[in-house]
Amino acid sequence: MASMSERLRRRLRVTAVAVLTVTVAAAGFGAWTAADQATKVEHYGAYNTYVLAARGGLVTLTRTPDTGKPGTYWLEWTGAYSMLGDIVSQAPDRVTRRVLRGPTPSQGTPGWFGNVPPGDPKVAWGIDHTEVMVPTELGPAPAWYVPGKGSTWVVAVHGQNGRRKAELKVLPVVHGLGLPFLDISYRNDEGAPPSPDGLIHLGDSEWRDLAAAVRHAQTLGARRFILYGTSMGGQIIGQFLARSPLASLVDRVVLDAAMIDVRMTAEQAARNHHLPAFMTALAKPIIEWRTGIDTDRLSLIHHPPRIRPPLLLIHTVPDTDHPIQEPRDLITVARRLGWDARLAEFAEGQHTEAWNVDRPRYDRLINDFLTRRP
Template sequence: MSSEKEGVRHTADVPSITPGPSRATLRTSDGVRIEAVHSPCETRGTVRTAQGVHTASVPDTAVVVAHGFTGSVDRPAVRRAARAFARRAGVVTFSFRGHGGSGGRSTVGDREVLDLAAAVRWARELGYARVATVGFSMGGSVVLRHAALAKDDPGARTDAVVAVSAPARWYYRGTPAMRRVHWMITRPAGRLVGRYGLRTRIHDRDWDPVPMSPVEAVPLIAPVPLLIVHGDSDPYFPVDHPRSLAAAGPAELWLERGMGHAENAADDALLARIADWLSVP
């Protein structure tokens, strides 16, 4: 697995903001086809939040959702997150390479920054002036690295970042859940389970070079606003991961009592709070 300069070229079958959900095929700078869905904002004009009713230019904002490892654009938890965010903004969801209907093979957080860059660029070309990224687990590591690496690219940069259940560092094996993940990634039998059991096609080569870690990316994100969200009952990454991320640079940290891992554990109330946070310029 290897990194290269992040950038995007893509093809899409939707030229502008449309009244209903629309599917598109994006193409990354390294030529991988990525399936994506655009869901326009459901709310126009006035918005009801936990703080009351106010007027907001919600059609100007898009949230790009980056799912976790073995997820995809059509997984129920991803669609639920998309519906929650669509009450406040337009939403772009997509499947990372090697996942769902996208092409290529997963590099488990390395070249996935190119997939996210393609999705962000598409959101801007759809007409959104402000684009925020929300990533879960592996997607959380990707939104952090993308925010650091694409900050000088006007088309692919993000205006706000939320990393939910993200790892701080690579190669973590300190929990049984992560030891199972590493077995699936590194063993031929595990990759077969990923392909046929979880619709996730995993690259069989090691990273070369090892990409920038999430905790190394965090100091490079400012002045873009950054929110770190993590559950204190996460079975994959204990709370030293979010604390390390928040300590690495300007960031707000939410440690959620009783929450498990990633999009499957993010309930509607938490998603609404994240949407509220993202709505603040």
Template sequence: MGAGTAGHVARSTVRPNSETTRRTPLRTILATDDGVAIDSVYDPGSVVYDSSRPSAGDLAFVVAHGFTGDVDRPHVRRVVAALSRHAAVVTFSFRGHGGSGGLSTVGDREVLDLAAAVRWARGLGHRRVVTIGFSMGGSVVLRHAALYGEKDGGAGQDGAHTDAVVSVSAPARWYYRGTPRMRRLHWLVTRPEGRLVGRYGFRTRIQHRGWDPVPMSPVQAVPRIAPTPLLIVHGELDGYFPLDHPRMLADAAGDHGELWLEPGMGHAEHAASEELLDRIGDWAAGRAG
């Protein structure tokens, strides 16, 4: 399944709440509101069968990977395996990544990809949904929560809203070039030769146009998330975004946000330990409704 599948959308015939949905992993193509095909996977989660937690079956996590990741990458599957001990997990490849169609907009229109995945989780019978994003995905879950709020009759009324948000290793502001790794990432995104490396080296197809208009930044999005519970997680050794980024996000969140600064942790999925992923799973399960 490659980029050329964008015009074909496979429909799952599994009924929500069925035993098949609960026990069998599913893979399908979801259509976003702007018509992009998104490669998506549902893992039912071992916690579903835990009789000591009868309400766990109505909870699902939707995982948003970092830039150049995709649903089949080992580091993404490791996150899914850890979180599936707490709840069912939906993960997907962002547009322009892996088997999804379209081109990456590096965090802009990716909110539509996440919205489609959240709707799918609810369509599979999960009343409570928590979005968990890493790096670029961390910025996307923040903007998605701000744009798809359930309150005040917003766009979330169609099932795309989230009940809690976890943002890991996210930037607070756009166009940051203060570290060598971010300068290399900007080369990858903005230069023709960099985009060739992205396409053939990382299975990531990047649009050549810049943002127009520039989307709301993560730090601008955060105040609009309340009262939805919010957790911000950041490694103290993050080589992409220094600690002023999570602190800016936490300051913008005020009383409704929680900040974990993790000693010895680097950046995003690769650096997230099993212990940290378990803590995130526990936090999310306890905050989602």
């Protein structure tokens, strides 16, 4: 008959094995979830607020972390939209904002409050456009084309799980300068062909769709290019500059809230979800196994592109998607390389909200950068 001490040791071993098994399983599940969040295709919609009252050019919305932000935003609802200005008054459960453009929704309307313009160039700004189909290696992908003067085109690239309308903030300045504007989609976008594995590749393959758009623009008369990208669109542009034979055609680049270093972005995501730092290291091989990409390569800091045109980085300091240290570190590298790069920091605003919190400064930065001599 086993002694009490032997039985105790056996129970401790069983308990230790059980704890270890649970810990490993939990870590594995967490790593898989993190990898899934980084590569999963999602298309958003529906609503995130309600109209509580509307009168005299003012609209009162249910208070959320989004509707309580200062600045200029949009409210979309079935078949309509309005541009909303700064907060006029607020309470713990509601916030009242001024209607700057568009109709005022009726009380009880469910709506989507967001930081990107609604619809297309005509809906958002009254600017005429045509929809063209870019022939990519996976099939045709839609793009909005706004005609302009000259042979230097602005090509805009949106971020992960985003939509073309996210790039329309810059259109009034571009259109005012008379530059042709091509706002592209790429694999896994709504209306565009899916990737072969149905996953996002964080710019590692999406840059090929940007290259296809540049080639298509050449057939329409473009000779030189200005690239404008937000969020993961920045990494797509970075990989285009690093890997495309067409990169030498780029005159200058604007990156707003760009994904500059995938590892730093993943570490920020872990912090956002209160996950331990080691979870990033566990998720990395899962991402690489599922997609076949080398995530270490997706760092413009450690692997600067071979073609380095003048670069304007715009970033909000509080950004909790792509931390401000990403563009700061890239600027340090750029100085060492003699790369003409500058960083404009905005003290307020979350991810891709520099325009929303200070449109006059944002527009002035874009205008000055696009018109200055290299």
